[in-house]
Amino acid sequence: MRAGQRDAGREELRCAGALVRVFEILGKRWNGVILATLKSGPASFSEVARSVAGISDSVLSDRLSELVRVGLVIRTVVDARPPAVSYGLTPAGDALVLVLDELAGWADEHLPDA
Incomplete structure (x- = not known):
């Protein structure tokens, strides 16, 4: 194996690592839908x-907490009586939703309806 071939293999591993990180989040049921x-x-x-x-409420709570932790969703406590909490997308979440929209378009075109 030549040096150039080894470097190409390393590049593929970096790409796979990024995909693993993405699917650790998107691979969990409900995260993409949320x-x-x-x-x-x-x-x-x-x-x-x-x-x-x-x-379920417990799963939604877990998923929202995870999405906040990884920086895709922001949790905002609204100062009111009683206090209220809202969830919104961060810039990273907005960017990911654009990709999810593209995936949805691809699925409409290439995957049969279930």
Whole structure:
């Protein structure tokens, strides 16, 4: 194997590592749907729950916490009586939603309806 071939292999490994990181998030059920729900603007927990049919409150709470932790969603506490919490996309979340929209278009064109 020549040196150039070894370098090309290393580049592929870096790409695979990035995909692994992405699918650690998007591979979890509901994460992509939650992000797509928030593309129309910030929403309360209950608004997200109503928009994502079939998700339990505990799973939604876990998924939102994870999306906040990785920097795709921002959690904002609204100073009111009683206090309210809203969730919205960060710039990184907005950028990912654009990619999700492209994936949805690809799926409409290339994947059969389930």
